[in-house]
Amino acid sequence: MTPLATLRRYLPILDWGRRYDRASLRNDLVAAVIVTIMLIPQSLAYAMLAGLPPEAGLYASIVPILLYAIFGTSRALAVGPVAVVSLLTASALGEVAAPGSGAYAAAALTLAFLSGAVLLALGLLRLGFLANFLSHPVISGFITASGLLIAAGQLKHVLGVPAGGETLIGIGLSLAGHLGDVQGATLAIGGGGIVFLLWVRRGLGPFLRRLGLGAGAADMAVKGGPVVAVIASTLAVRAFGLADQGVAVVGIVPQSLPPLTLPAFSPQLLRDLAVPALMISVIGFVESVSVAKTLAARKRQRIDPDQELIGLGAANIGAAFTGGFPVTGGFSRSVVNADAGAETPAAGAFTAVGLGIAAMSLTPLLHDLPKATLAATIIVAVLSLVDLSILRRTWRNARPDFAVVATTILLTLLMGVEIGVGAGVILSLALHLYKTSRPHVAEVGLIPGTQHFRNVLRHDVETAPGLLMLRVDESLFFVNAHMLEDLLRLRLAADRGIRDVVLMCSAVNVVDFSAEEGLEALNHMLRDAGIGLHLAEVKGPVMDRLRDTHFLHDLNGKVFQSQFDAWVELTGTAGPQRAAE
């Protein structure tokens, strides 16, 4: 690769930046204004969810978005604090410091730095494929459970009680213990906020569409709901002096651009946060890439997952040095950005400028914003993540996947995110390996009038006496290396008339060293019994692998290109095809 090409690969901005024009500028500016307005309450809310002061949410939405604009490959992805990553942040930091303390905020910087370092390292080593090990059921289960956990965790703000708890049971017990302390005014604001936001989402959107508003404009109005709730509840607090009646408000937020901060680097802290950082990186990456791919597919653009790792890594390191906390590409903010017409990452840069202005000048207006309203916006937002339909869909015809979803949801709710996701990943790998360790092997016969072979139990096929044709439906490797030997020992004991065995290898993609030994043993067993062992439809890569092995050398039979060739030769019938030649 030329130095310039390398530079372009690592700096996608060089690509779109060259072609930037006035029309793109106008569209990006419009999108940025809309996104900025939406992001102000969202940033404050997710900072609260992460257990951090409100300004951290604003800071985490400024520099990271700028760095992603330089290094990221998605044109519309908006990077900043998101619900699930904020939950993971709170759960990780709760282990090392008390929420609200200086150590807690410093540890948030360290966590962002570590996540950024992990993401960068994975990107530079081009290990983006590792995210594939999080299966769809694990991700779905985890997101659903996180949505429920987050919503449950925010109820304390809606009720105005000092409850705690990390797991669903812990939160429930803690809330139950504080039921006597519920504050009426807070509940009115929080409960009212939830009802209003749900109505906006479920009632207003369809209503506006019926009025003839375009779907995009109607959605935009729905997305504006939280802004309306924030303004209305802030004005209510101020008008009725509710802060004096015990309604918790955001309070004093410093007027400042993001400060320059240094993460704490004590060895103990780095050790404690290493696993959570890895988790946040991988989950944040998976979430971000799936959003980016969805948006890119709409416009036929391309996402490079390895470069995305670099973009998100830079964003998190940026967050670490500017008073933020771990960030990733968020679904709702990105969709708003795309719907509002953003054409290039410059829209993100303009959003950053907008948020910078807000951080410097608008924060006094936020003083009387009730925390209950922020909690209401979080609850309504995360409940849309909860999707239990996957349980029904996997139960029908993908039971192993059902087991994985159910395990992930239950363990995440009851024992926390790390155990839930870890168990989900291990269970999905274990179930897959269990399946491959006991593969399906079909006895096949010829479908009359064709050269095609199918399972004798499912199709009406021709077979020949003394000829056993087996289709092995799995790669042969250590977990099933001796399966064929065991299976044929039983089969031969039951049927003494077998003279030839043909293994149809169309589904054998790999033969490892253990399986090679297994095949050798099988060959010896069949040879001792006076039975021929033949292979058919062995693929190129497998044939390359077996060439020059003892097994192929001593093979007590032949290797046929196709199953039909084996049939023709071993049954002595000329195939219809050959007859015609």
Place this chain on the structure above:
Amino acid sequence: MTPLATLRRYLPILDWGRRYDRASLRNDLVAAVIVTIMLIPQSLAYAMLAGLPPEAGLYASIVPILLYAIFGTSRALAVGPVAVVSLLTASALGEVAAPGSGAYAAAALTLAFLSGAVLLALGLLRLGFLANFLSHPVISGFITASGLLIAAGQLKHVLGVPAGGETLIGIGLSLAGHLGDVQGATLAIGGGGIVFLLWVRRGLGPFLRRLGLGAGAADMAVKGGPVVAVIASTLAVRAFGLADQGVAVVGIVPQSLPPLTLPAFSPQLLRDLAVPALMISVIGFVESVSVAKTLAARKRQRIDPDQELIGLGAANIGAAFTGGFPVTGGFSRSVVNADAGAETPAAGAFTAVGLGIAAMSLTPLLHDLPKATLAATIIVAVLSLVDLSILRRTWRNARPDFAVVATTILLTLLMGVEIGVGAGVILSLALHLYKTSRPHVAEVGLIPGTQHFRNVLRHDVETAPGLLMLRVDESLFFVNAHMLEDLLRLRLAADRGIRDVVLMCSAVNVVDFSAEEGLEALNHMLRDAGIGLHLAEVKGPVMDRLRDTHFLHDLNGKVFQSQFDAWVELTGTAGPQRAAE
């Protein structure tokens, strides 16, 4: 299953016991006498290797062999202390107690009990297949490294120095530090023993065979070598009063049948020994089953791995309550047993009687047996386990397996058995998953004059313009769920003329929920691009799985039974086959 059949399954003795006759009795008795003589020095040696008093080796060879005779399925397997398991025992016990202490011997009982419990549980749950996860390269690498470690660890007895060390480097450094303390007489006995035993093995055996002795008899003479060495060196010690000159001898061994003992069950000890017990169970089981299978194959008998787990479990629990330590089916003792003509497990029972007599009456004769001789027998025995040829064989055409062997050997030697085997298992799984996450996908075409489709890059095949036929060489599941989408996006961008894509699914054995979503996304992508997506050669189980899914419902194309059917319909050419009908 009838109660009687259940009883027969769990008590194989009911099966062979019914048909036991005079001829079998004579053969079993002869075999038992030979094996008893061989087992006396071997039992003492492996007890020493495990860090236990010599009588523990005798005890561990008595009751376990009886219990295995009742519950085990192999006709010739001899159960007792073996080298590798004794090494694992020493390494586990060294973590919890000082060798030679009472706590050490009690912990050995606990370890045997835990291993027995694990084996029994695995057997009752029919989880014997779990042993398949130890691939051939991991087992080979581990056995080779263990052989080297054991031999190195025994050098201290040959040199007569009080060295220690657990890893190759540790042992080497410790020996180097004691080079000044080497005892001449001990070295003469130990070194002489090694030279003699190597000569017996490499020189005497071939010599006797050249003299016309049968291979069996010659091998038997070779196996008798250690007995000769034991007798000769014991007489030498007595004759020259070498014990007074500092030659370490076995010393006083109590004259007793195996005592009734109770393992220690403190929670801390159980926790500390849980992982080593699991390891010993699985490794001991794998070793034992492979020996049993080899012997059974010679006589066309059958081994039931799940029942073997029960037999070995019972044997270990027996060891725990009769002053023993962890045992398993050993290679050399089993081969001698089989070669000496053992026909049924009764031979094992007679061996137990023989060893019982030895434990009661012959132990005073062992007083002057030098430990250096025992060490020499161990060293020569385990060096035959060392097989570095697997490194060469895997290097040639199975590089991932090479990586696994090399890692297992190196880490076992340098960091101990648990880390070595653990890393080997994890690496073999990871390499397999890595491979399946980036599967081989071949573009195929029709081999002229047949109905067989092959890789266009390897074979001279027909293709058709606008028709892309891809053979997917892997099951579709979460680790590669989006691979086809990514691959086709690139392929379609490069070739704008494609109108139809046929996925030849002969190697797709599984489609999980994640892959179903991936296929749906692929279908949408192709539909939006006006390209048809077709499937061919979908197997029965996969078709069952996909029936009633959104993907198949919305499929923008057809499902063909064979690739040839797809070719005929999509190219509009009548196949030669159809033309003939």
